[in-house]
Amino acid sequence: MNPTIKDVANLAGVHPSTVSRVINNDSRISEKTKNKVLLIIKKLGYTPNAIARGLKTKRTHTLGMLIPDITNPFFAEIARGVEDAANKNNFNVILCNTDDKLKKERTYLEILRGKRVDGLILGTAHIKDKSILELEKKKFPYILVSRNIEGLDKNCIIVDDVEGGMMATEYLLKLGHRRIAHITGPLKIRSALNRLKGYKLALKKYEIDYRDELVGEGDFRIKGGYQVMKRFLKLNEPPTAIFAANDLLALGAMQAIQKKNFRIPEDFSVIGFNDIELASFVYPALTTIRQPMLEMGELAVKMLLRIIEEGEFNQRRVILQPKLIIRESCKK
Structure with missing residues (x-):
């Protein structure tokens, strides 16, 4: 005992x-x-007993963090930034994986609030997300990271996904590609929709017609990129370049291309989004759009502690700028 x-x-x-x-x-x-x-x-x-002490002090010095996929290196890197910043401020972090399912998100939110966490960092938001709107209504401290939802224009940290989508597509256009395919993320997520928007805007800028057959919805996982790319390869006129909405989708597309004995970048150019560590180690090294993942995690903690300790509930929406990282997977 x-x-x-x-x-x-x-x-x-x-x-x-x-x-x-x-x-x-x-x-x-x-x-x-x-x-x-x-x-x-x-x-x-x-x-x-941290919870018993928390009943007296009304603080447990614990933060809850929800991410949609613990196997995705993008969220692992953000979580690392969150944990590092939390530890520097004498806070612990409870990490939960939702598998991008709203039901699991609701369950974990109830569990974390039952454990009396002082605040929440959420990387799981869907476009319409009643659970997060409920947190807003009850003024429970939270910060959204990487995603935001309809009806809320604050307490969030995102990258400029429209700009990033344009940047990726325009890079391929400048290389001379005109038949460019896009593998999207799940279209229930705003970041995926915004990257698709950036893709469309870049095509429009260069007076290239948008074609439905060159857009396929993925799931932000390697398998999703592989499956969509297999469909592109069966087209009578396949694309010459692919913009994938994250690096895992890009890796799946590369696998599908190489399995058919095509070469990258000689036969197909591929560009990703996020710049996870693995992107620089695959062959050929993946050209991608970088998001400052560690910075996002650290900034999320800083903003959340401002809410918890100073009562500044209405934090601004922070939009970080993406950056093109040129490696070896694209060619004229």
Whole structure:
């Protein structure tokens, strides 16, 4: 059985409230008493109950984070930024994976609030997301990262996905490609829609007709990119270049191309989005659009703590700029 605060108090010959004050570094406790209590805490292996302390202090120094796919390196990198920044501020992080399902999102939100987390960082938002609108209504501290939803124009950190989509497509156009395909992310997610919008705007700028057969919806996973690219390869007139809405989709497309013994970039040019670490290690190294993932995670914590500690609930919407990273997967 785990030792309790009363066990510590009995051995130290003090009241449990004195033990609590020692744990919270109360300056009113003498050095002699403090050292005695700390020695017994160490001897017993006593660990303070964070939730019980939170009931008194109304703080648990714990943040909840929801991501849609823990296997996606993009979200893993953001989570790393969140954890690093949280630890620097003496906060812990509980990480939950929703598989991009609203039902799991709702369940985890209930669990995390039951554990009395001080705030939430959410990378799971769909375009219409009642659970997040409910957080807004109840003024529960939250920050959206990488995604935002209809009806909310604050408390979020996103990259300029429209600009990024234009940047990727325009790079291929400048290389001379005119039949450019796009593998989108799930179109229930605003970032996927905005990258598609950027693709369309770039085509329009260069007076290239938009063609439905050159756009396929993926799932932000390697398998999704592979399946959509297989369909493109069966077209009577396949594309010469592919813009994938994230790097995993691009890797899947590359696999489908190479499996048919075509070459990249000689036969097909491929560009991704995110710049996960793996993008620079595949062959050929993937040209992509970089998002500042670590920075997004760190900034999310900074903004969330401003809400928690200073009550500044209406944080601005932060839009970060994407950057073209040219490697070896595209050619004239």
